[in-house]
Amino acid sequence: MASIEFVRVTKSFDKQEVIKDLDLKIEDGKFTVLVGPSGCGKTTLLRMIAGLDPQTSGSVLINGKDVSRIAPGQRGVAMVFQNYAIYPTMSVRENIEFGLKNNKVGKAERTELVESISRAVGLYDYLDRKPSTLSGGQRQRVALARAMVKKPSVFLMDEPLSNLDAKLRVQMRIELIELHKKLGTTFVYVTHDQVEAMSMADTIVLMNKGVIQQEAPPDRMYRQPSNCFTAQFIGVPPMNIAELGANGVKYGFRPESANLSAEPGDELFSLRGRIATREMLGSETIYQVRSGSGAFMIKCREDLFAVDQEAYVGVPADKLNFFGPDERRIEARDSSYRDYLEALRGQRHG
């Protein structure tokens, strides 16, 4: 069990700053997901926790203790790599056992641990196999078992599911959630897939270009995005965002927050447009509606409209989001919030 803290951490590669003055607290026992587009520094952050690529300045604390001078193997962390990094010349058993041997765990205890862990991840029958004879999913389990057997206080996972096929990925997602529940240790999980982040996290840390954009539980991240980037990174399709007026303020709403109807409704925001595209996905249909103020994606339960038909988009006041010229969220308690609502009401029907 351990909490992790970054204090004014900067990381540069060859003079190029990838992460600058980052502060972050990862709570003990939580499933924290680091998410963001490719190249935003997620792996870099994870590797700093592990000690594989130490920070250029600032400090990383594990359980309140500065670990800058502690070797990776002594930090009580285990890591699952994206490509699994299984030792190819060792059998499954030797792979799992390797860390224990290095930590001078006795033979009897080792055997017992390896067997119980391998049973837990479904590898018991494969203990004497070489990794090259295993499937992708089984290799993934070897990597997991190798991490689990050391009873680490922190689990680090770098896109562990990205090499699996879609079906197995969904299954492993559930298994990892259950594993976290069972172990109760701190999990730090990296992914570029917002769906994975939303479905697994207790807390999501969303990054872009080395800067933390928002740190929140999934539902808050979804309902109250703290800036335009978050609003558009989380959710498929992303939040609709458009300019409100000349002063750089923007308004936005989720595709499923809008009602689509043939007649104008009585919502605060109402806009007339034409259906440009229609994607029928089974349980829902996604329309793109084009209007004078831009194109909006609308998600509907029912499939009532056809392409080129005219329709009204309506959004109730409590589903509207506003972002300032700096792209930051404008909260409802903000004095200007009311003015922006009124401004939108004034633009009814576009």
Add this chain to the structure above:
Amino acid sequence: MSKAFQYTGLTLSYLLKTAILIIFVFPFLWMISTSLQTYRETLSYPPTLIPALPQWINFVDAMSAGPFPTYAKNSITITLSIIAIQLLVMIPAAYAFAKYRFAGKNVLFSLVLLAFMIPGQVTFIPVYLMMADWGIAKTLLPQIIPFMSNAFGIFLLRQYFMQIPEEIVEAARLDNASEFTIMRKIMVPMSMPALATIALFSFVSHWNDYFWPLIMTDSAAIRPLTLGIAMLRETEGISNWHIIMAGNVVLVIPILVVYLFCSKQIVKAFVYSGIK
């Protein structure tokens, strides 16, 4: 038409391969054949290819013409020591060059390559003087010490190590493995084909070495097999080719045996294309 063409091509390719095979194998067969002939047969014209009666006694004669047990012991000691020491030096060096980042790495590696390009003929006099100076000229050491490091081996092994994913080494560090353990349990087992190849090349070149021991030795007690066999030539002023060839067969057998053991690994080393 195209079928006939195809068969012609196939036939030509087999003919060519057979020709190459003969060119390479013939000297070997000639050596073995001569080693089993009588002195008279070796001089006969036209030359005999198959001895009338295999003269196994030639081997006994060759081996009793000098202190061959001593020569053999020296050859074995020298070659095995060189290989053992080379591996001890080469593995950590290649590991550092492949997986560490440190100041001056490229300069140091260039120096290694440079050493690889300097022929022994250039350095033998200063080396001999140095060995004499150290007072070890009358031991086997002058035949071992100059070859403790193998630049070609470091180069080849470094290339091989570089193909091993960084994450595997990092996973081992997170598994609390020491650098020594990483080399022994991960890098070395993953590089067996390369190590076998390097060891074999090293074995062949030092087992067969003639020039260096010729310069460095002045008594039978420290001479290797190659010199012993060369000296068969000088007995009684005439060339006893059958005896010399018997000696050569003895010299070559260990190389064949080692090659048979290593060949599988060597083929692997050349087709190696990364680890998934």
